[in-house]
Amino acid sequence: MKVITAYCNLRADRCLVNGEVVAERDPASEDSWFKQIYKKHALAYPKFYKMDVLSQAGYLASELIKKANPGLVDAYADDEIALIFANATSSAETDRRFKQSYEEAGTPSPSLFVYTLPNIVLGEIAIANKWYGENMFAVLPKFAPGFYLDYGQILSSSGSRALLCGWLEVTATGTDVFLFMVEERETGPAFSHDNLLQLSQAREAAAI
Amino acid sequence: MIYVGAEVIVSPLGNNAEDNWQALSANRSGIALVPAAGFSGEDIHLARIGSLAGPLRFQQLIVNALTALISRIDAAIVPSNRTLVLISSTKGALDDDMNDQFNATCALLQQHFGLAHLPLVISNACISGVLTLNVAANMVKAGQYEHVIVVGCDVASDFVLYGFQSLFAVSDKPCAPFDAARNGITLGEGCAAVLVSGTGSVFENAPLELLAGASANDANHISGPSRTGEGLVRSVKRTFETHGVSADEIDFVCAHGTGTLFNDEMESIAFDRLSLADKPLNSLKGYFGHTLGAAGVIETAVCMQMVRNGMLVRSLGYTDAGTSRPLNIILKNEPKILNTILKTASGFGGGNASLMIRNI
Structure with missing residues (x-):
């Protein structure tokens, strides 16, 4: 059966992998929250610094999932892991910054423009992992398990053996990132509506 | 179906x-x-x-x-x-x-x-x-x-x-897809x-058959096309395999053809690798410009009109070969019965996708 084998919740001040806190924001740090996570986990991928916030969030969450679950992706060919991502505001945060570059800073910034599409994060994850599989980015009013279940079923029946799914909302006012891996297993939390709702809201044990 | x-x-x-x-x-x-x-x-x-x-x-x-x-x-x-x-x-x-x-x-x-x-x-x-x-x-x-x-x-x-x-x-x-003097999009x-x-x-009028295809990422660069056309090749290969269709059966290729140097060059390499280089091919960007998220639907709708009207449409803006692999770009409108056609697209984020339309 299809099972959620790993997941990451990245919020405004905490980052959790499989329900365990793996980073806490230091408000005194000069580094951005995402940069704090990058440094804390000693990730070595200089392209990270060029990415917009959406791509940074997707990259971090996918790397942390892999780190906490060694061997997770090794069992797959380079085109067998499909990426299914969604959010509510598309690339609005970077869109706003790109518009500022030509309205206020005097010239349209090419390095911002290339991130004014929500699917760029899928490209970044594909590049970082050399994955040639299926990609899809949708814009929905809110996190909707049915979207992932429906499209996951379609991709699973057309050759994708694993799914890396994500809800990726990073705006000036909030961070709500939930990435999860779906694989074929005998046991574990089923890839279901209720489990997705519950895990998307996961809190660390101490806070419950 | x-x-x-x-x-x-x-x-x-x-x-x-x-x-x-x-x-x-x-x-x-x-x-x-x-x-x-x-x-x-x-x-x-x-x-x-x-x-x-x-x-x-x-x-x-x-x-x-x-x-x-x-x-x-x-x-x-x-x-x-x-x-x-x-x-x-x-x-x-x-x-x-x-x-x-x-x-x-x-x-x-x-x-x-x-x-x-x-x-x-x-x-x-x-x-x-x-x-x-x-x-x-x-x-x-x-x-x-x-x-x-x-x-x-x-x-x-x-x-x-x-x-x-x-x-x-x-x-x-005006953009000139696949032409030697192309220098960007419109x-x-x-x-x-x-x-x-x-x-x-x-359907009020007779429909056609849609043969759904696959998508594949280049895993290469977020805003630059792959030099090998790998993602496009993989997408089209899987689309063919899914439906048991071979390159021989394709009557026409409606390419993405944005008119940038690198995109069109990448497509020529991919079509060559796919044994599609001799198939009649066009880009419709010379008519509509690049309509981004609308392009794939507009161009597929035009493909459907081409099938219905039995006509290959000239690739507007093209006069001289301008890719390292030669392609059979359509130079003038020509009546032709079209049974199976291939539509492709490539874009930022490294995405490539393809589908086929078949006359019933």
């Missing part, structure tokens, strides 16, 4: 598929020089819809296209629980509300057309249209819906024009809609 039909095209060339077809038959382009449109006040070639003005242009275009589509199908399916609307777009209503580029439009469409489900937006850069048609076919095949209406729409905004200018990717003449705007369905009888 998955059917596709009732195609509608709203573009600078007309408000329905037939008017667009008349323009294409006459090799008329929708591209015109727009004075002072550029970031520094330069004159820029654009494919803009003259009659489209004011706020809510994205919404207006979709409402017009959907209204036209509904008049060509059994309207009883529109409010059905078994019907979904998919929207393919990159920047949606960005000019109206940057923080809500899609959701307000979707809510309005649901109410205006009495839809059972909120439309779903797919936003995958320039492959959005082809990808969305594939999603639609797969949803019908999986039994998730019986009918999926696919709408592709993007408006030409200053935002996107200035962005492509910042990348030095805007052509100084931005366009437009909207197309088709119905994808498992029921052939809901």
Whole structure:
């Protein structure tokens, strides 16, 4: 059966992998929250610094999932892991910054423009992992398990053996990132509506 | 069988598929020089819809296209629980509300057309249209819906024009896909809609068959095409394999052909690797400009018109070979019976997608 084998919740001040806190924001740090996570986990991928916030969030969450679950992706060919991502505001945060570059800073910034599409994060994850599989980015009013279940079923029946799914909302006012891996297993939390709702809201044990 | 039909095209060339077809038959382009449109006040070639003005242009275009589509199908399916609307777009209503580029439009469409489900937006850069048609076919095949209406729409905004200018990717003449002197894209705007369905009888005119294809990432660069065409090759190979079709059976290739040096070169390498280099091929960007999220749906709708009218349409803007691998670019309109055609798309984020249309 299809099972959620790993997941990451990245919020405004905490980052959790499989329900365990793996980073806490230091408000005194000069580094951005995402940069704090990058440094804390000693990730070595200089392209990270060029990415917009959406791509940074997707990259971090996918790397942390892999780190906490060694061997997770090794069992797959380079085109067998499909990426299914969604959010509510598309690339609005970077869109706003790109518009500022030509309205206020005097010239349209090419390095911002290339991130004014929500699917760029899928490209970044594909590049970082050399994955040639299926990609899809949708814009929905809110996190909707049915979207992932429906499209996951379609991709699973057309050759994708694993799914890396994500809800990726990073705006000036909030961070709500939930990435999860779906694989074929005998046991574990089923890839279901209720489990997705519950895990998307996961809190660390101490806070419950 | 998955059917596709009732195609509608709203573009600078007309408000329905037939008017667009008349323009294409006459090799008329929708591209015109727009004075002072550029970031520094330069004159820029654009494919803009003259009659489209004011706020809510994205919404207006979709409402017009959907209204036209509904008049060509059994309207009883529109409010059905078994019907979904998919929207393919990159920047949606960005000019109206940057923080809500899609959701307000979707809510309005649901109410205006009495839809059972909120439309779903797919936003995958320039492959959005082809990808969305594939999603639609797969949803019908999986039994998730019986009918999926696919709408592709993007408006030409200053935002996107200035962005492509910042990348030095805007052509100084109407774009010239695959031509030796090509030097960039021409931005366009437009909207197309088709119905994808498992029921052939809901179409007013005979539908065609949609053979859903695969998508594949280049895993190479977010804004630069692969040098080997690897993602496009993988996408087309899987599309062929899924349906047991070989390159020999393809009567025509409707390429992506943006008119940038690197994109068109990448496609020539991929088509060569796929043994498709001798197939009649065109890019439709010389007629419509690059309509981004709408492109795949507009161009597939044109392919459907080509099949219906038995005609290969000239690749406008092309005169001299300009890619390292020779391609069989269509130099003039030519009557031909078309049974199986291939449509491809490639875009930012490294995406590649393909599908096939077959005459029934």
